[in-house]
Amino acid sequence: MASLLQRVKSKTAIFAHRKARGMLDGEYGSVFRGRSLDFDDLRAYLPGDEVRDIDWKASARHGSPLIRRYVAVRRQTVLLVTDTGRNMAAEARSGEVKKDIAVLALGVLGYLAHRHGDLVGLVCGDASSTHPLPAKGGEAHLERLLRHVDSHTTLDGAASRIQDQLDYVARNVTGRHLLFVVADELAGDPATAKLLRRLRAQHEVLWLTIRDAHLAPSGGAGEGWSPDRDPVTGPDSYSVADSSLLAPPPALSAAVAHAYEKATADRDAGRRAMLRAAGITDGEVESSGDVVTALFALLERHRRAG
Known part of the structure; x- marks a missing residue:
């Protein structure tokens, strides 16, 4: 079986030039203050x-x-926190499986930590259970963490609920760590906002959202719809949350498509406002090709915010 960490290394080849790699390493090193x-x-x-x-x-x-x-x-501890519920086994905006993008993002940040001699741990899970894996060093350990996320994120798993994993961290993780959270498109709510403020008071927190597939393309119902995705001529599309059949864009009226776009925009605005109110630097990715540059920008914004 191909190494997931090797895939991560190949994706970071864009930063292979010594100066560029040094800039990425420098941005990571700036996250911990007062070390x-x-x-x-x-x-x-x-x-x-x-x-x-x-x-x-x-x-x-x-x-x-x-x-x-x-x-x-002394070495620092990086805690990777991610959702392995069935929402992360659905399609991202790029058409890739969201867990593949998550594994890449976790791997890149984990590999940066490894290069700096830091320890890397993992907290992942879904609405039914949370799985902590202890922080250790070494590439073999990082590979095990990535494989755990990859193998535990399936369509027949329990629903996603990243709040449960965040609550586990708040209740059980002592000391000051860097939390790198990779999650689905979370909606803001008061309970989650309170939990995030509690986490940020103790830890440095970086947040990366993986964007959902577009169900109603902007520009009108049916635009961009491919015949091989039509429920008559091709595979049906289902919601991973409740297995309900999703109507294809040609079946959506302009009013429904507009309402969907507005609801998505409102949810995104609520999530961003909640994270920023808690003092958490956040970013978003739509594809695996976005990951390295998005992480660089995330680390840079976090440094400048401090």
Whole structure:
């Protein structure tokens, strides 16, 4: 069976150039604040580096800006938190299975942590149960975490409920960690907002939403509909939440399509407002091709917000 971590590494090939990879590593390293650090060495300044890290005396001698680099005295812990309910076995906006995008995103962040010598753990589950896996180091351990998510996310599983996994973390995880949450399109509500504020008070939290497939294409009912998806000439489409048959876009009136788009926009706005009110940096992806650049932007926004 092909290694999931190897797939992650191949997707990050866009950052194989040393300077670009250094920028991605730098964004990750900036997430933890107040960690105990020892001076390591100097390197050339790169766009996005903190000005306060410039060694001005060394820069004057060298003739160009140099950044002081540090190494952590102790390793940090990154906790991957994700939904393995059946919602994540449905299609994303790109047509890919959402769990494949989730595994890639978790793998990229986990691999960054591994490169920095940090420990990586996992909390995942659905509405029926939550599964914690302890934080450890090493590529073999990260591969096991990714395989656990991949094998436990199925269409015949229980419904998704990421709030249960977040509640588990709030009740059982002590110390200050980096939580990287990958989830479906969560709707905002007061109970979840309260839970998020509690988590953010103790941990650094990054949130990545995987967008659902478009059920009513913007631009009108039936636009972009492919005949091989028509329930008469091709496979039926069902909601993974309750197994109900979904009407194809040609069957939707303009009013229904508009109402669907408005409900989706309202839910998205509510989720974004809830996360930002809790002080959580959030991002969204529609496909596996978005993951690396989305994570880079997520880490950069988190650094700037701090």
